Amino acid sequence: MLTRHMFAATVCAVTASFATAEEITLPNQIAWTAYGTGSAGYNQSIAIGAAMQEKLGVNLRVLPGKNDIARTEPLRQGKVQFSANGVGGSFMAQEGVFQFGAENWGPQPVRILAANNGGTFGLSLAVAEEACEKAGKPGCEGFTYSDLKGLRVAWIKGAPALNVNNEAYLAYGGLTWDDVEIVEFGGYGDSWTGMIDGTVDAAFAATTSGRVYEAASAPRGVFWPPIDPANAEGLARMQSIAPFFSPITATVGGNIDGTDGIQTAGYAYPVLMTYSEQNTDLTYNMTKALHELYDEYTGKAPSVDGWSLDKQNFTWVAPYHEGAIRYYQETGLWSDEAQAHNDKLIERQNALQKAWEELKAEAPENWQEAWEAKRRKALAAGGFEVVF
Template sequence: MRKSVFAAALCLAAPAVQAADFELPRQIAWTAYGTGSAGYNEAVAIGAALQDEAEVNLRILPAGNDVARMEPLRQGKVDFSLNGIGVYLAQEGVLAFGNDNWGPQKIRVLGTNSGGGVAMSIGVARDACDDAGKPDCEGFTYADVKGLRVAFIKGAPALNTNTSSWLAYGGLTWDDVEKVEFGGFGAAWKGMVDGTVDVAFSSTNSGVTYEVASSPRGLFWPPFDPSDEEAFNRLTAVAPYYIKSKGTVGANIDGTGGRDMAAFPYPILIGLDTTDANLAYNMTKAMFELLPAYSGKTPGIEGWAMEFQQFDWVIPYHEGAVRYYKESGAWSDAAQEHNDNLIARQDALAAAWDALKAEAPDNWEEAWAERRREALKAGGFQVAF
C-alpha cells in the first residue's frame, strides 16, 4: 500500500501517515484491559493491522481497573481508551467516579464491538457446583451461587456492578456470597484456575475463560431464561445497559448452536468531548477500513462491523465519529436526535456537579447522590443508580 508522509499536529506531535483514506500520527496510545482479556487481545489485533497496513504504532497501556484505564485519558497521556462498561459509570459520575476527585465525565464513543456473538455473565468453576449441591452443574442456576466465593475487583466498579447485576438476576446480593477481593480482572480469573475463588464475571470470549474451561476445575455458564422478565428486570435495575442476546462465541460455547444470554457492547473505543475531531474521525475511519485486516484474529472481533454499531445506546458518539458515520450513510436523523439528548444529559450532570463542588458539602457522597437524582429528574432524563 502506498503511503505519504507529511507534518501533522495530531497526537504527541508525531508525524502522520496517510494510508488508504485515513490520516493518523505514527504513534497512537490507548489504554485497555489487562493482558489475557478479550479487550486487550482485540487491541493487539487492531494494533497489528495499524502497523502492517499503515505503519502506525499502537501503544497499548493495559490496566486492571476502570479508574486506571480512565485516568491517563483524562490527563491527556493517551489518545483513546478501549474500555468496558466502566465508561458508562464514568459518564454517570457514580461508584468510584462519584468521589470528589472525579465526577461525571463527558465520554464520547468512536465505535463499539456490539456483535460477533459475544455475551457477558458470571462464570462458575464446575467443581464449585458440587459445593452447591448440584454435581456436574446439573440444574445449577444463578440462585445457586449463594454461599460460593465470588470475585470482587478493587477499583473496578464496572466489573463489580456487572457481578452485582447477575447476583440480582438470581435473587441474591453480596451478603449472600463470600466476597474474595482481587487487584485486577486477570488476577481474579487466575484465582478461578488455582481454586482461590469460585465465581467471576467476564465476557464469554475472554482468553482467561478458555484457560479456566481447559483447567481441571472447568467452567460453567449458568442458564439465562429470556422469558423470565422478573429476573431480567432485577438484572437491568442494577445494570440498565444490558440487552438480551444470543451467545455464539466463547469458552464452552464455540462450535455449538449458541445459547440465550445477555450482553452489552464490549470493548468500547472512547475519547472525551475535548478529543480532537479530526483525530477521532480518522481513528474511527481506520477501525472500519482495517476491519478485514484484523477480522478473525481473536474470537468475536468481527463485532466491530458497521452493522453492529449501537447508535441508540446510552453514551453519545464523538462529533468526529459522527462525521464518518454520516459519510458512510449509517447515521440517521433519529441517531442525531438521540445523540443530542445524551449530550444534554451529560451537560445536566456536569452542571449539577459544578454547582455542588462550589458548595463543598461535608457529606459529599450523600449530597452528590441526591443532587444527581434531582438534576436528572428535572431534565426529564432516566435516573440510573
C-alpha cells in the same frame, strides 16, 4: 506532562509526521488503554493495531489497565488518545457513579468512536464447575444463578463496572451481595487466577477471554449458568441494576466453542472512546481506520468481528464524538434519530456536570451521600432516566 487539554492543540502541529494511506491520516503512533493482557479487549486491540501497522505504518501502543480507573486516568491526563474501555469507562464515567463519584473525578465528558456489538460472545458471571458440587448440583445440572447463595463471588477493587455486572447477575437469581461471600481482588486477571486456584467460585468475564479458556482447561472447569430470555421478572431485576444488558446466545468462548451456544447476556464491549475535547480530525480518522481496515483484522482475535460497521448501535447509553459522527454521516448510517439521541445524551452529561460543579461550591462534609442525592435530583429535574 502532556495534559488532555494540551494534546488536542498539539495534534495539528505534528501533521508533517503523519502517515497517510487510502485517505486515512493518522499520527505515526497512537496510544490507547485496554483491559488487561489476555482479555478479549486487549487481544482485539492488538489485532487492530497489527492491521494499522501493516496498512498505514501506524504503531498502536496498547496500555493494559486492571480496572476502570486505570484505563480512564491515562485518557484524562492526555497520555493516550483513546481507550478500548467498557461500560465502566463510558457509561459509569459519564454518570459520575461508583469510583467516578469520588471528589477527584465526577461526571466525565466521554465520547464514543465505535463499539463491538458482535453478540457472539457473552459478558457473564461464570461459575467454577467444582462450585456446582458445593451447591449440591454435581455436573452443574440445573445450576442457576440463585444457586450462588453462600458461594464465593469476586469483587474487583476500583472496577465498578465489573462489580455492578456481578450484582446484576445475582439480581437475576433473586440474590444480593448479602447472600454471597465477597472475595476481593486487585484486578480482573487476579479474579481469574482465583477461579483457577480455588480462591473464588464465581467471576465475571467475556466468554472469549484468554483467562476463561485457561480456566476451562484447568481442573476446576468453567460453567455458564443460563439466562432465560422468557424470564421477564429475572430480566427486570437484572436491568434495574445494569440497563445496558440484554439476553443473547453466546456461540464462542471457553466451554462454548463447538456447541450450539448458551443463553446468557451481553452488551457492547469493548467501547472505543475518548473525551469530548479530543481533536475532531484525529477522531474522524481513527473511526475511519477502525472500519475501513476491518477486513484486515477480522478473524484475528475472538469476537473481533463485532466491530463491523453494520453492528454499530447509534442509540446506546453514551454519546458519539463529532469526529466519529462525521464518518458515519459520510457512510449514510447516521440518522436524525441518532442525532436527537446523541443530543439528549450530551444534555444529560451537561446536567450532571453542572450539578457536580454546584456541589463542589457547596463543599458538603459527606461528599458521597450529597453527590448521590444531588445527582438523582438533577436527572429527575431534567427529565432524564434516573439510574443508580
